[in-house]
Amino acid sequence: MKKILFLLFLVVSFYELKAQAVYQPYSFQFYQKLSGEVYNPNTRIHSSLKPFFIDDSLLRDKSSMLLSIGTDSTRKSWVSRKLFQEHLLDIQKEDYTVYADFLPDFQIGRDASGKKTTYLNTRGYQVGGTIGKKFSFYTSGFENQGRFAAYYDNYVNQTKVVPGQSYDRSFGKLTKDWSYVTATVSYTPIKYLNITAGYDKTFIGDGYRSLLLSDFSSPTPFLKLTGNLGNVQYMVMWTSMQDPGATKLSYDAGNRKKGGIFHYLDWNVNNKLSIGFFDSIIWAQTDDAGNKRGFDWGYANPIIFLRPVEASSGSPDNALLGFTTKYEFAKELVAYGQFSLDEFEAKNFFSSSGSSRNKYGWQLGLRGADVFHVAGLNYLLEYNTAKPYTFSSRTRIGNYANYNEPLAHPFGANFRELVGLLNYSYKRFDFSGELMYAKYGLDIAGQNYGKNIFEPYTDAVQPNGNYTTQGIRTDLFYAEGKVAYVVNPKYNLRLELGGVVRRESNSLGKNTTGLITFGLRSSFRNLYSDF
Numbered sequence: 001m002k003k004i005l006f007l008l009f010l011v012v013s014f015y016e017l018k019a020q021a022v023y024q025p026y027s028f029q030f031y032q033k034l035s036g037e038v039y040n041p042n043t044r045i046h047s048s049l050k051p052f053f054i055d056d057s058l059l060r061d062k063s064s065m066l067l068s069i070g071t072d073s074t075r076k077s078w079v080s081r082k083l084f085q086e087h088l089l090d091i092q093k094e095d096y097t098v099y100a101d102f103l104p105d106f107q108i109g110r111d112a113s114g115k116k117t118t119y120l121n122t123r124g125y126q127v128g129g130t131i132g133k134k135f136s137f138y139t140s141g142f143e144n145q146g147r148f149a150a151y152y153d154n155y156v157n158q159t160k161v162v163p164g165q166s167y168d169r170s171f172g173k174l175t176k177d178w179s180y181v182t183a184t185v186s187y188t189p190i191k192y193l194n195i196t197a198g199y200d201k202t203f204i205g206d207g208y209r210s211l212l213l214s215d216f217s218s219p220t221p222f223l224k225l226t227g228n229l230g231n232v233q234y235m236v237m238w239t240s241m242q243d244p245g246a247t248k249l250s251y252d253a254g255n256r257k258k259g260g261i262f263h264y265l266d267w268n269v270n271n272k273l274s275i276g277f278f279d280s281i282i283w284a285q286t287d288d289a290g291n292k293r294g295f296d297w298g299y300a301n302p303i304i305f306l307r308p309v310e311a312s313s314g315s316p317d318n319a320l321l322g323f324t325t326k327y328e329f330a331k332e333l334v335a336y337g338q339f340s341l342d343e344f345e346a347k348n349f350f351s352s353s354g355s356s357r358n359k360y361g362w363q364l365g366l367r368g369a370d371v372f373h374v375a376g377l378n379y380l381l382e383y384n385t386a387k388p389y390t391f392s393s394r395t396r397i398g399n400y401a402n403y404n405e406p407l408a409h410p411f412g413a414n415f416r417e418l419v420g421l422l423n424y425s426y427k428r429f430d431f432s433g434e435l436m437y438a439k440y441g442l443d444i445a446g447q448n449y450g451k452n453i454f455e456p457y458t459d460a461v462q463p464n465g466n467y468t469t470q471g472i473r474t475d476l477f478y479a480e481g482k483v484a485y486v487v488n489p490k491y492n493l494r495l496e497l498g499g500v501v502r503r504e505s506n507s508l509g510k511n512t513t514g515l516i517t518f519g520l521r522s523s524f525r526n527l528y529s530d531f
Contacts, residue, residue: 086488243258243397406453433480
């Protein structure tokens, strides 16, 4: 694999870069504000692979504007400029650029139903920049302590992971303690190719959730090649992941490791229609007996789809196929969807037997920008569902997950979900709201009904007669609203007032959360609480 990458490097180094690609950290809130430009039928922007490298002039101009809202050229005080409109450190030279910021995230709240005070105490940083016209870099880090609502606490205590962040060093104490870091180095030798290596997340899709690859789990080390040839964008990514919940082979060996390779091709058929093809393979680096497998060189080829290779080698690996589509009627109305296929047996797929091997999920959504001709008013309405046992495997280590959390949807499998989002920005004020209703089936008395993707699908409660939401039928309602004043858009520093109402109920009881929060917050990371 090293030889392949070295040869690739030599070939592409002969070309000149015509546009500088700058890394924009992934944040759904930030990209939602770009909806009017990204989802515009007058353009052919590849929208479904995130984070973006902002090398398109339209996106670069718009993102620069979003990061400079309310800029006041009359501010002459250094303190005033740094507080309200500039990076803390900002060096702009002909050969290189560097910026750096301190990222506080201080929040206090009250869980009325649990009669509990919550808080988040985060000290973070970000450093980014460019070297010449071909290299860019970005890193961020956060040191965190916090107390949360009861349902959030329960999740952390069960998984030993703060959702989408990292392992909890508090080991079950009331105050959670964790670190979170990202780092990427990007090389764009020609306008047709970007090479990125680092420790971060990748999101595939045009919606809020993804049934292919989401940013819900912790960051991973990765190597990614992204090619752009006009209407076609192609990505291949190799990652290294961990499973802390799998039985350790020895103390010295640490967490069990597994590898992943992901391919995604996005084709803009015309200005309105896009379709995409996805596949991935997850494999254990050691089996349960401790036999080390290492890297499968059949997966080194960056331009071949993987399922035939995996099948022909007789491997025990976990393959996932997927498709995406998007149609832009207008920037006010965009339809999108996904389909993920975890296993295909024709006789079961086209029958109604409810086979436990019939594992797939799908998504259908609508989104739009500048609704009713109101600039900055964006919406999203989305439906997601996954059959029981989807994303699970024959063994825990081989499932479609990373660091005790799903690589796709936070609910795992055996669920249906409807989620709606509304966002409005006016000058430095930002308003956002979310409504979500989901139903899913929980396991009964240790029997595997299909939601928990860490349980082997070979232990299914029954081979046939399965259906979505089987088990303990559970209903989840979640509502959240936020009002924020953006103090400094360069690093998303804002004063934010928020409220959450969450109710989870089934035949065993009801769990209700009513939470109000206020804080001084910054950064472009996603902190999910709607699960």
